[in-house]
Amino acid sequence: MQSVTLRINNIACRYETTNVLENINFSAKGGDFIGVIGPNASGKSTLLKSISKVLKPHTGVVLLNGRDVHTLKSAEIAKNLAVVPQESVISFAFTALEVVLMGRTPHLNRFEMESTQDLAIAKEAMELTNTWYLAERPIDTLSGGEKQRIIIARALTQEPRVLLLDEPTDHLDINHQIEILDLIKRLSKEEKMVVIGVFHDLNIASRYCDRLILLYKGRIFAAGGAGDVLTGENIEKVYGVKVTVKQDDVSGKLFIHPQRKRMIKATKARVHVIAGSGSAVSLMNELVENGYKVSLGVINIGDSDYITAKALELDIVEEKPFCHITERSYEKNLELIKQADYVILTNIPIGFANIKNLKAAGEAQNLIIVEKEPIEKRDYTEGEASELYRGLKANAALVKNSHGVLDTLKSIESRVHHE
Amino acid sequence: MYTHYLKKIFHWKLIITYLTVILGLTVVLATTLGAAHISPVVVLKILLTKLPLINNLIIPTWSVGEATIILQIRLPRIILGMLVGAALGVAGTAMQGLFKNPMADPYITGISSGAALGAILTIVFGLTIFGMYTIPLMAFVGAAAAIFLVYNIASVRGKLPVSTLLLAGIAVTLFLSAIISFLMYTAGEKLHGIVFWLMGGLWGRNWNHVMMAFPFICFGSILIYIFARDLNVILLGEEPAQHLGIEVETLKKIIILSTSLITAAAVSVSGIIGFVGLVIPHIMRILVGPDHRVLLPSSALVGGIFLIWADTLARTIIAPTEIPVGIITALFGAPFFIYLLRTRKRSIF
Numbered sequence: 211m212q213s214v215t216l217r218i219n220n221i222a223c224r225y226e227t228t229n230v231l232e233n234i235n236f237s238a239k240g241g242d243f244i245g246v247i248g249p250n251a252s253g254k255s256t257l258l259k260s261i262s263k264v265l266k267p268h269t270g271v272v273l274l275n276g277r278d279v280h281t282l283k284s285a286e287i288a289k290n291l292a293v294v295p296q297e298s299v300i301s302f303a304f305t306a307l308e309v310v311l312m313g314r315t316p317h318l319n320r321f322e323m324e325s326t327q328d329l330a331i332a333k334e335a336m337e338l339t340n341t342w343y344l345a346e347r348p349i350d351t352l353s354g355g356e357k358q359r360i361i362i363a364r365a366l367t368q369e370p371r372v373l374l375l376d377e378p379t380d381h382l383d384i385n386h387q388i389e390i391l392d393l394i395k396r397l398s399k400e401e402k403m404v405v406i407g408v409f410h411d412l413n414i415a416s417r418y419c420d421r422l423i424l425l426y427k428g429r430i431f432a433a434g435g436a437g438d439v440l441t442g443e444n445i446e447k448v449y450g451v452k453v454t455v456k457q458d459d460v461s462g463k464l465f466i467h468p469q470r471k472r473m474i475k476a477t478k479a480r481v482h483v484i485a486g487s488g489s490a491v492s493l494m495n496e497l498v499e500n501g502y503k504v505s506l507g508v509i510n511i512g513d514s515d516y517i518t519a520k521a522l523e524l525d526i527v528e529e530k531p532f533c534h535i536t537e538r539s540y541e542k543n544l545e546l547i548k549q550a551d552y553v554i555l556t557n558i559p560i561g562f563a564n565i566k567n568l569k570a571a572g573e574a575q576n577l578i579i580v581e582k583e584p585i586e587k588r589d590y591t592e593g594e595a596s597e598l599y600r601g602l603k604a605n606a607a608l609v610k611n612s613h614g615v616l617d618t619l620k621s622i623e624s625r626v627h628h629e
Numbered sequence: 630m631y632t633h634y635l636k637k638i639f640h641w642k643l644i645i646t647y648l649t650v651i652l653g654l655t656v657v658l659a660t661t662l663g664a665a666h667i668s669p670v671v672v673l674k675i676l677l678t679k680l681p682l683i684n685n686l687i688i689p690t691w692s693v694g695e696a697t698i699i700l701q702i703r704l705p706r707i708i709l710g711m712l713v714g715a716a717l718g719v720a721g722t723a724m725q726g727l728f729k730n731p732m733a734d735p736y737i738t739g740i741s742s743g744a745a746l747g748a749i750l751t752i753v754f755g756l757t758i759f760g761m762y763t764i765p766l767m768a769f770v771g772a773a774a775a776i777f778l779v780y781n782i783a784s785v786r787g788k789l790p791v792s793t794l795l796l797a798g799i800a801v802t803l804f805l806s807a808i809i810s811f812l813m814y815t816a817g818e819k820l821h822g823i824v825f826w827l828m829g830g831l832w833g834r835n836w837n838h839v840m841m842a843f844p845f846i847c848f849g850s851i852l853i854y855i856f857a858r859d860l861n862v863i864l865l866g867e868e869p870a871q872h873l874g875i876e877v878e879t880l881k882k883i884i885i886l887s888t889s890l891i892t893a894a895a896v897s898v899s900g901i902i903g904f905v906g907l908v909i910p911h912i913m914r915i916l917v918g919p920d921h922r923v924l925l926p927s928s929a930l931v932g933g934i935f936l937i938w939a940d941t942l943a944r945t946i947i948a949p950t951e952i953p954v955g956i957i958t959a960l961f962g963a964p965f966f967i968y969l970l971r972t973r974k975r976s977i978f
Contacts, residue, residue, distance in 0.1 A: 264868055288874030295869060302729075302864050303919050312862050316874030320855060329634055368873070 214240045214275060214290065214371035216261070216404050221270030223256050223428075230256045231428045234270070240371070240402030243395060245409050245419030247439075249449050252425040254408040255296075258374050261406070262293050274372065288316035292370035294378045297354075298361050306352065306360050307345040310336055313367030335366040338393055340386075354381040362390060366397070373398075375407035379414065391418050412466045416440055417458075424448060436464050454521060469521045476503035479623070482550035482574075484567045488514030489556040493580075493612040498522050500616060505550065507543040508535045508567055535566040543570050552576045552622075554615055555602070559588035560595035568598045577606035578618055641923040648930035652711065655934050659707050659941045660699060664948040667695050675699045705836045709898060710940045710954075711933035712839065713831070714905055716846040716895040718932020720888045721906030722913070722925055723853050726860040727884050728791050735892040735906035738798040738885065739775040742805035744896040745827055747771020749812050752822050764826070765841060765897040772893035775801055780885065789881045828953030829902035831940050838898045845894035849887040850929060856880060857921040864919070904958040905932055908966045915969055935962070 216238045223231040231253045238244055246254050259265040261272050263279045272279045279287055292313070313335070314328040324332075336342040339359045344352060349360065358381045365373060373394065379387040395418050398405045409415040415422055415436075422439040424432040426448045432439045445453050445466065452469040478501045483490050485506065491514055497504045506519040507527025519526050527543045529535055535543075543566075547553055553574035560568060571577060585599040607618050657676065661669040671691050676699070678687050689696075720735035728737070736742075747767040750756070756763050779801050783794040813823055853860075859880050863870040867877045892906075913928045936954070939961065943954040 262872060264871060283874075284871050284876050285874030288872060291872075293869070293872040295866075298869065299866065303914075304861070304864070308920070309865070312865065312873060315858065315862055318858075320858070323638060324634070 213402060214404055215273075216372055216406075217273040217276075218257075218261065219271045219273060221260055221267040221272065223253070223260055223265060223267050229428055231260070231267070233429055236423060236430070236433065238372075238404045238406065240404060241399055243398045243405045243407070243418060243420050245407055245415035245422045246425060247409055247412060247415050247422055248425030248431070252448075253428040254425055255376060256428075257425070258293070258376055258406070258408060261372075262291060262374055263287055285316045288368060290370060291372040291374065292365035292368040293374045294358075294362050294365045294376065296376045296378075296380060298357060303348045303350060305345065306341065306347050306349055306356075307332065307336070309349050309360055310341075310363045310367050313364040316368060331369065332363070332367045335363040336360075338366065338397075339363040340389065355383060355386055358382060359386065359390065362394075370403065372404040372406070375405065377408055377410055380410070387414070394418075412440060412445070416464045416466070417461065440464050440466060454517065476501060478502045479551035479619070480505070480549060481619070482507070482546050482553045483515075483556065484553065484558075484571055485509065485515045485556040486513055486558045486564060488518075489558050489580075490515045490554075491518045493554070493556065493615060494518055494522060494524065496612055496616060498524075502619070505546045507546055508539045508564070508570075532563075534563045540566045540570060543567070544573055547571070547573050548575075550574070552578060552619060554578045554580065555606075556580045557582040557588075559590060560585070560599070561590040565591055565595055565598070568595060568602065571602055572598075576622070577602060578615055579603060579606045579608050580611065580615060581608055582610065641917070641920075644917055644923060645926055645930070648927055648934070652930050652934050655937050656707055656711065659937050660703050662941055662945055663698070663703055664945065665695075665698050667691075667698065671695065672699055676704075701835065705839050706831050706834050706940065706944075707937055709834045709839050709842065710831050710937045712842055712846050713895040713899045713902065714909075714932035714934070714936025715929035716842075716850065716891040716932070717902065717906035717936070718909040718913075718928035718930075719850045719853055719925055720892045720895075721908075721932075722910040722921065722928045723860065723884050723888045724906075725910050726864060726921060727881065727888075728795060729864060730795070731911065732907075733795075735888060735895075736802075736901070737795065738889060739779045739801035739805065740772045740889055740892045741896060741901045742802045742809065743775025743778075744768040744772040744893060745809055745901060746805050746812075747774075748826050748897075748900070749809055749816075749823050752819055752826070753812055753816055762837065762841070765838065768897035769893050772889070772896055775805065776885075776889040776893070788878055789885070791881070794885070825953060826900045829900035829955035830943065830951065830953045831899055832944070832951045834898060842894045842898045846891045849891035849894070850925075852887040853884060853891075854925050856883060857925050860884070860921040860925075861919070900953075900955075902936070902955045902958060904955070904962050905936055908962055909935060912966060912969060 218234055218236050221231060221234045222229065234257060246257060248254050256265060260267045261279070263284065266280055274287065274290060310332045311324050311328065313332065314324055318324065333342065336345060339362050341356065341359045341363055344356060344360065349357065352360065358378070362378065379390055382390060391414065394405055397403055419436070421434060422436055423430055424439050424444060431448055432444050440455055442453055442455050445451065454467045454469055455464055456467065458465050481497055481502045482505045483494060486509060490506070494504055494506065495518070505525035506515060508529050509516045509519070509526060510529050510531050510533065512531045516526065516528065525546060527539050527546060529539050547570055553571060553576065555571050555577065557580050579602065585596045589595040609615055609618055657673065660676065661672040674687050675691060675696050677683060679700070717735055724733040724735060724737055725731060747770050748764050751764045751767040756767065759766050779794065779797045782797040783789055785793070813820060816823055859875050862873050862875050863877065863880065871877045909932045910928050913924055913931055917923050917927050936958070939957040940954045943952045943957045946952060
């Protein structure tokens with residue numbers, strides 16, 4: 211199999227007098243899957259266009275196997291490089307198979323008809339993209355997603371060594387997104403193909419790309435592995451939004467979650483939450499959305515509830531990971547509990563590490579307990595917790611879930627209001 | 630599926646063969662029809678004398694006048710009708726493909742108004758520099774000038790954006806039409822000649838007209854056919870076409886120039902015959918599909934067949950008076966087209 215190299219050598223592009231791209235340098239070899247990311251108007255599409263010869267860079271060269279693409283004939287390029295555009299407007303009555311067969315154009319002489327071999331290549335591409343059943347359907351009767359898969363099949367029919375994708379999966383359902391990108395990823399490895407894709411979805415980019423190029427105002431802001439590029443700092447600087455970067459438990463890939471911008475002012479009562487193991491993630495969000503001033507404690511650093519509270523910028527009493535609650539944080543927690551109008555105890559398992567939270571809950575003015583399971587099932591203190599819990603329950607409102615909490619808060623408040 | 634695909638190609642060949650046979654029959658049949666009554670047998674015999682090998686076997690049983698009517702009056706007119714119809718069919722197909730616009734026709738780049746202005750100037754000023762061929766020559770010059778103008782207005786830094794081309798064509802057409810209207814307004818007794826030319830017709834055409842139009846139409850049509858596959862691919866859009874190896878700007882220039890060439894040649898010998906170039910490509914797209922490799926030749930053949938029959942009607946329906954053939958093409962073509970549109974529910978473009 212012939213190997214392929216692509217070098218982007220210091221290119222700059224400008225429309226009229228505005229620089230759209232500047233100082234772009236990178237290279238790729240067979241098997242690389244490179245993601246180009248960046249906010250709108252950062253030059254992503256321009257970069258793809260200058261690689262595919264649609265746009266001539268103002269300075270610099272794009273070298274495909276060592277040859278400047280702007281000196282090559284379109285047909286020569288098309289034998290090696292295929293492009294899947296963002297959206298394709300096809301409004302005429304060619305069948306899907308005929309459109310896919312057009313991918314053979316660069317390989318055919320002017321008067322040559324498509325041979326059985328060309329048909330076999332087209333069929334294989336359609337089977338890979340799961341579109342063979344659409345072969346005889348007129349292209350203008352297909353849905354957006356079906357059409358996009360046909361276009362991808364057409365690109366594969368070109369038997370390219372380099373595949374450029376401009377947000378290829380924008381119109382696809384999640385199942386087809388995964389299916390198509392898994393396929394392209396597999397082909398990039400098996401066929402030693404260079405894949406360069408522009409992605410809006412950072413999680414998709416992180417999941418599939420070996421290397422990422424983050425563009426910002428026409429320059430490479432960061433490049434390298436996902437770990438180096440997709441940092442909270444980089445993303446905040448480039449996209450102007452705070453994000454949480456986490457590692458996916460299953461794939462080990464990074465995934466990015468935009469943090470909520472604090473737009474709702476806390477105007478209502480103070481609510482303190484005693485939680486853990488992610489039991490209060492949605493509850494805290496709902497409380498904040500409804501205008502309560504929320505605090506959390508005591509919570510171990512790294513717990514999902516901790517991360518959520520951090521993102522929501524709540525008051526937190528924290529404890530080191532996997533450590534027992536210390537006297538100091540217990541006191542701080544007590545402070546918040548006393549200030550709070552309401553305290554909510556979620557359905558958490560109680561061990562010796564966090565039993566102090568139960569003790570602190572006893573100091574609450576108004577306690578609401580979320581109970582999904584009886585305490586006995588989640589008591590890891592040989593009965594001590596259960597005893598404390600029963601004492602708390604006697605003076606608390608009991609609810610089943612976070613909706614119940616909000617309903618209770620509302621009904622108490624309206625009662626107070628009436629009196 | 631291979632068999633399915635091979636069937637399609639076989640089907641194409643069949644279509645072209647059938648249409649060629651029908652065209653041949655049309656030429657012969659149309660020659661037998663006319664104001665002077667000459668029996669079909671005699672017509673056939675006269676035609677056969679022009680074929681090599683068998684021409685010596687036929688014993689002349691007709692008058693010199695009959696032979697002249699067939700060979701010097703009817704036949705050149707029919708052959709010219711075939712050429713013009715084919716040219717308009719090919720040009721319309723290519724323009725609709727290139728512009729991705731079902732409203733496009735061969736005249737869209739201002740060719741008709743340029744040719745008309747050339748012809749009308751000749752009529753109004755009574756120019757006779759090249760004798761009876763002055764009008765066709767001037768019409769050709771006018772058409773060429775119009776396309777040159779439109780092309781230069783539309784081209785931006787060596788590129789030819791099709792939407793600009795379309796608008797430039799409309800603008801130039803409107804401008805030239807204003808001059809034409811003025812000339813017609815002040816033409817006085819020459820108005821009838823102008824109107825007759827504008828409506829298009831093939832009366833009084835001879836072999837010299839055929840020889841004038843033939844090389845251009847033949848050369849231009851072949852050139853367009855060479856780029857048939859490229860016309861398919863450009864329907865995907867200009868950028869996708871380039872990604873499939875088409876030199877898009879070159880293709881646009883070749884198609885525009887060769888289409889202009891054959892249209893100008895057709896218009897200069899026949900005047901402005903409407904409808905054929907607009908509707909024949911649509912009809913053929915419905916009947917044979919959108920692939921230009923079969924669409925172009927079949928549009929040429931059917932364009933030829935259609936115009937021969939339309940002209941035959943034009944010269945026989947109220948003989949000896951001639952009706953401009955443009956009236957016939959629209960009068961009979963439009964209802965048929967509407968019928969096809971209504972019976973085929975699917976969009977055709």
